[in-house]
Structure formats: C-alpha cells, structure tokens
Amino acid sequence: MSGIIIIGAGQAAASLAVKLRGQGYEAPITVMGDEPVTPYQRPPLSKAYLLGEMPVDRLTLRADGFWADQDITLRLGAPVTSINRAAKTVIQGGETAGYEQLALTTGATPRYLPAAMGGHLFGVFTVRTLADVDAMAPHFSNGARLVVIGGGYIGLEAAAVASKLGLKVTLIESAARILGRVACAETANAVRTMHADHGVTILEGAAISRITGDTHATGVDLADGRHLPADFIITGIGITPNTDLAKAADLVIDNGIAVDEHGRTADPAIWAAGDCASFPHQSGRLRLESVGNAIDMAECVAENMLGANRVYQPKPWFWSDQFDTKLQIAGLGTGYDRIVARDSEGQSFWYFKGPTLLAIDALNAPRAYMIGKRLIEAGRSPDPETLPMVADLKALL
Template sequence: MTHIVVIGAGQAGASLVAKLRSEGFDGDITLIGAEKVPPYQRPPLSKAYLLGEMAQERLYLRPADFYAANNITLRLDTRVVAIDPAAKTVTLTGEDVIGYDELALTTGAHPRTLPRAVGGMLNNVFCVRDLADADAMAPAFVAGKRVLIIGGGYIGLEAAAVASKRGLKVTLIEMADRILQRVAAPETSDYFRDLHRSHGVDIREGVGLEMLLGEDQVTGARLTHGDTLQLDLAVVGIGITPATILAESAGLDVDNGITTDTLGRTSDPHIWAAGDCASCLFHGQRIRLESVGNAIDQAEAVACNMLGKGAPYDPKPWFWSDQYDCKLQIAGLNLGYTAVYVRKGDAPGVQSNWYYKGDTLIAVDAMNDPRNYMIGKRLIEAGRSPTPARITDPATDMKALLKP
C-alpha cells in the first residue's frame, strides 16, 4: 500500500488521516476538501462561533501546519467529480486525476433545503451546516430582528437559543406534534419547550411552513394554519441527508448512507467510509450516526482496518447539545424504547430521562446532569439495567449502580 486518498476534510476525514500517521503508516496520504479552510469543528458554528465567542482559528481541528508536518497532502477548495473503482482513480474538478491504493469516503452530509417554490432561494434564508453558512448568517443576527426557525430538531433549537441570546424575536415552527419528536421522548421535548419559552421563544408545534414571502429578500411567512408572520430572516433546520452521490455514481451500495461492513469497508474492497455519510451495523440494525463522537471513533477504526487490524467497529453512541445554559448529554440510542423514567436533580433544571426497551436500559438524556450521564453511559456499555424504581428513587446512590 503506497497511497491512501481520503475524500472529505471534515471531522471524520481529519481524524482518519491523523490516525493513519499515529499508527505508523508511512505511505502517501491525500486529504481532499471542498472548502477553502482546513478541517474544523462544526458544532460551535451554531453556538459559540455564531455568538461571536470563538474565532475562526479556534475552530480548526489541528494547527494549519499539522498536515505538512505529517506529510499529508491537503487539497482544499477542491471537488471530486468521479471515482473509477476499476482504475482506482478519482477525478477532480479540472480533470486532474489521482490514483489510489485505498480510498476512504468521509463526505459527510448536506442540509435539507427549502424548495424555490416556497421561497427557499430568497435572501436572508439560511441553513447552518458549514463555515460559509455561519459567516453569511452572522450579520443578520441583530437584536430586534424577527427570525423564523423552521424545524424543531437540535439544529433548529440551537439556532433559536443563539438568536434569543442575541436579542432577536424568535418564532420556531415544527410540523410534527412536538419538537424533537423524531429523536427524543415527550419528557425531553417538554423540558426543552419550557426552556425555550422561558427565554421568550414562540414555539408552535403541529404547524408547518406554507410559503416564505418576499420579492428578493424574505419579509414574511405564511404558515399552514393560516397565520402570517413578518420576518427579517429565516433559518432552516429540517435535517440532513448523507452525501452519497459520488458513492452511488461509483456503483457502491447505498442504504441511508454508504453501506459499510463491520470493518468500515464498502461494497468495493478498496473503498471505505466513515462519519455522517456511512451506514453501519449496530445491534443487528443498519443505522447512520450523526455525531462528532461517531465521526472520530469510526474514522479511527477505519484507519486501523485499512492498515490490516481487522477489528470490527462497535459504535458507542453519544451526543450533546448546548442551549442557553443547559448542556444536554445523550448516551445510547433510544430506538424502540417502550418506557421513559425521569430522575429529577437537586437543583432546578437538572434532570435525566432514562429509556428502557422492556427491562433493558438503552439510552439516557441528561440535562445539566453530567454525573448521571456518565453513570448511564457506563451502565449501557456494560449491558447493565437497574430497575426503574431504583433510577427514580431520590434516595438511590446512583454511583452504587455501577458496582457488581
């Protein structure tokens, strides 16, 4: 093996190439990114960076000179237009062709956007996915401006929190019956609904967008229930889709992401995938994990397996979200849960929601409760399930649950 090419210079791509070097790989590495800046953190874009609390350089995952110092060719502002698995080459914009011995796809995901027919192309309608999005949005986040957040998932709620902290007048709409309906239990939705309303956010559930209004720039919105809002800007947070076009064009198997085996290999033996674009196996189910933790862990596992380690990747899902002064930490996956049990903390706003599937603990949502988050995470990873009665009993010594 002499040349490894990695397409996608985000969290997964940066983690993969760094792991290759730390594992002793001394061949050629090329990391290709479509953006003009080195790999950077994305979570702060909708939080600290948008608030003006973090400089661009602090977003970078590694110092700018890391790649040259480690003999990694970093090709920025470069797009791959085709992969030829038979020839083992990738073609770049401008028809430059690069050969590879092994190829990794860490192409991430794209934000879902609004169609032009409902005003999605108007000025001051934003998504939050990359640095350019955040830079374009920041000048519009001015105190007193009226903003509509479309989508009540974590991205939408984080954007609403930043807008509220910046003094904007915020309305958030969610077409489902409740915010976070796709990803969390009603108990978690209730917590964050109350949190946002306490900060003046007008949350409207079971309400969709019919049309954004305006000639060149958004000036209002007509909602499905007939209400019309006057606006200065809108933020679209309606989810993401995995970036699989290159993989599909190359004939790779795709199933809600680029299909990978337990090692991270795709349907082509010399092409691998990791991060938001990759579909992997978890407890017999095929899933795609949209998280920084998975992007790092899966990419590092793929790097080792590209070098012949042959160790199956065992996802250990964990997530987080920062909204106002609340830190939400999530351990596990709540897929198929049958009951949720709430443990209240000693201080206001401290709460953990424990998901069970039958008698098995499968996930924990912890709000301003890092101690119980860590306890829950360790219990889930150890396959241990305390009774719900012990979880909800205020007298329970939670740390004791970890003892054999």
C-alpha cells in the same frame, strides 16, 4: 500519487488521517475537500461561534503546521467529481490522482425547502458550514425578527443563540412536537419550557405553506392562514448523506454509503465513515449523525485499512448546548417503552425497554450522564423501579 486518499475534509477525515499516522502508516495520505478551509469543528458553528464566543482560529481541529508536520497533504477548495474504481483514480479540480485505498468521509448536506416554497430567497439560511454561518451572522442584530423552521437540535440551538443576542424568535415545527425523531416527550417538554422562559415562541404542529417575498424573504405563511413576519429565516429540517459520488461509482447505497462491519464498501479498496456511511446494526442498518460516530468510526476504519479487521461497535453519544443548559445524550432510545425521570443534580431521563436501559438524556446533569453512559456501554441496567430513589448514582456501577 498513491497511498491513501480521503475524500471529505471534516471531522471523520481528520480523525482517519491522524489515526493512520498514529498507527505507523508511512505512505502518502491526501485529504480532499471542497471547502477552502482546513478541517474544523462543526458543532460550535450554531453555538459559540455564532455567539461570537469562539474565534475562527479555535474552530480548526489542528494547529497551523500540523498537517505538514505529519506529512498529510490537504487539497482543498474543489470537489472530487469522479471515482474510477478500475483505474483506482479520482478527479479533483480537473486533476487525476491515484490511490491504493480510498476512504469516503463525504458527510451530509442540509435539506432545503424547494424554490416553489420560497427556499431560494435571499435571507433563507441553513447551518452546516463555516460559510453558512458567516453569511447569516450580520443578520443577528438586536430586535431583528427571526423565524426558525425545524424543531430539531440545530433549529433549537440557533433559536437559543438568536434569543441570547436579543432577537425576536419564533420556531416552527410541523410535527406534533419538537425533537420528535430524537428525544422522548419528557426531554422535549423540558427544552420547550426552557425556550419559553427565554422568550422564544415555539409553534408545534404548524405546517408551512411558503416563505414570502419577491427576492428577499419577508416571512412565513402557515397552512392555517397565519403569517409570521421575519427579517430572515433559518431552516433546520434535517440532513441528507452525500452519496452522489459513491452512487456514480456504482457502490451500494442504503441510507448512506453501505459498508460492512469493518467499514468497507462492496469495493475492497474503498471504505466509508461518518455521517455518509451506514453500517450493520442488530437486524438492520444504522447511520449516525454525530461527532462521536465520525471520530470512532473513522478511527476504526483507519485501523482496518491497515489490516486490523476490527468490528465497529458504535457507542452513541451526542450533546446540545442551549442557553445555559447542556443536554448530553448517550445510547439509542429507539424502541423504548418507559421513561424514568430523576430530578436531582439536574434533570435526567432514562430510556428503558422492559428492564433494559437503552439511553439517557441528561440536562445539566453531568454525573447522571457519565454513569448512564458507562452502564449502557457495559450492558448493565439499573432497576427502573428504584432508580428515582437512588441517592448515589455511582453505586450503580
């Protein structure tokens, strides 16, 4: 085998392979993944799929037969165990395959609570893969008690689904508030109120002592002495980029697999994209955990593998579905010093640093999201003083 090998079989891998073919690349393309299923969407796992509103065949990114039609080989169900940079080979399932260029789209792994805290017990789940969700789904019975550990988007989405299915849900966040790393206090307040209105109990500033139980989780002990009984537990305490394979191959690791502005690692034949990769941004490095980044960066890398020499310019966008609310986010709010709120056509919160618009959170406000996103991408900023009074946001464009 020669041509291009892509390690990882998620959104970034699929986008990269499809882009290569779309750009006219005719040599072999092989996608290697450890899950035994064709590339699929992850965001619906904690939303529509868990609710039973999306069947498994709708999760797949491409229809049956697409990969064969495009002459893209999928080698699934076994991890790649090593990369030999000198020989330009990889080993998967005991078999050696050669490459001309290699792309690492290895994604990320959920952080787990240690066994000493009960993280190993039956009935403790994470939300990352199809197998994860299939394993927890039978526990979602009306009246069951669920404790969610972690007040980020994954935890909140799981709590919303469970509440809609009639479970008694308590969400624990050890930090002072939910969404502390990823959203302003105003957005967190709106989300907290929404969950409270649907019967979800949110405990903030609540440190965990341990998960109780001998073999099966029975609840959570908090550091302040409270005990929360539970029939099962979901942890959403962040993810860690999958860098072990790259590290073993002596590639540079810096908050992920370090790549240059084109997506290339220190080895000129090896590239990386998606959740696992960090790239130069402003005066430091940035790693984005989102579908948008996985698609955009993978497509840029595909072009650069074919000689385009294009600098990757991230255009961050994210979304989260909770109950009947769609939260859409554009831009990066890091370093903001002011939030401007608009309450017309849904709620939206605009992040400013001085006069510069950095990001927007829009809750059931698709028009505000669309216009805010276009302004951020164009490097334009509305006047923060008059923004709340603007009657027609489109005029800002």
